[in-house]
Amino acid sequence: KAGVTQTPRYLIKTRGQQVTLSCSPISGHRSVSWYQQTPGQGLQFLFEYFSETQRNKGNFPGRFSGRQFSNSRSEMNVSTLELGDSALYLCASSFEGGNTIYFGEGSWLTVV
Amino acid sequence: KNQVEQSPQSLIILEGKNCTLQCNYTVSPFSNLRWYKQDTGRGPVSLTIMTFSENTKSNGRYTATLDADTKQSSLHITASQLSDSASYICVVSFFTNAGKSTFGDGTTLTVKP
Numbered sequence: 001k002a003g004v005t006q007t008p009r010y011l012i013k014t015r016g017q018q019v020t021l022s023c024s025p026i027s028g029h030r031s032v033s034w035y036q037q038t039p040g041q042g043l044q045f046l047f048e049y050f051s052e053t054q055r056n057k058g059n060f061p062g063r064f065s066g067r068q069f070s071n072s073r074s075e076m077n078v079s080t081l082e083l084g085d086s087a088l089y090l091c092a093s094s095f096e097g098g099n100t101i102y103f104g105e106g107s108w109l110t111v112v
Numbered sequence: 113k114n115q116v117e118q119s120p121q122s123l124i125i126l127e128g129k130n131c132t133l134q135c136n137y138t139v140s141p142f143s144n145l146r147w148y149k150q151d152t153g154r155g156p157v158s159l160t161i162m163t164f165s166e167n168t169k170s171n172g173r174y175t176a177t178l179d180a181d182t183k184q185s186s187l188h189i190t191a192s193q194l195s196d197s198a199s200y201i202c203v204v205s206f207f208t209n210a211g212k213s214t215f216g217d218g219t220t221l222t223v224k225p
Contacts, residue, residue: 106155
């Protein structure tokens with residue numbers, strides 16, 4: 001059974017640009033959540049999607065957005081990138097009502 | 113405000129030694145508590161999960177304990193190996209969906225030969 005897949009694994013963007021990250025959850029998982037992790041910092045919750053609807057949202061500005069498709073795949077978008085957006089972005093999936101969330105390997109974003 | 117606090121922030125031990133990591137939480141109502149291991153630059157991997165009615169759970173050399181009355185959990189690592197060097201994250205949930213989880217900042221463990 002394939003795990004959570006995130007693409008791209010690494011990317012470099014310039015300030016002011018926008019970026020889209022993709023996440024394919026484990027087959028059968030309907031919940032997808034996104035997290036930001038900056039070097040030396042803990043995981044910060046961005047948002048969670050379930051059945052194409054945003055169910056929970058963290059305290060991030062509106063530049064951070066996401067969506068979920070009918071096949072449960074999810075994308076997150078960051079517009080008008082800032083240097084402080086440089087981080088590891090992690091996606092996680094779980095069953096409906098599942099207790100364990102499974103993380104992908106993350107997408108390393110560097111903003112220069 | 114619901115919080116999860118982990119201690120120590122970092123820890124260095126010699127290979128073969130045991131260690132214990134702590135997690136104190138104020139999340140209420142409590143649903144479950146999970147410990148994750150995160151290698152540098154990788155995604156976290158689940159080690160253990162406990163509901164409020166469980167007080168211990170083992171996964172190989174990792175043993176997690178939970179005291180729901182004092183809202184404390186610990187992760188004990190036995191006979192440490194170099195590969196145990198990682199960040200260990202405690203996660204406490206209200207309910208079972210990811211958005212209601214509160215993450216600790218993690219403990220960075222370094223195992224030296």
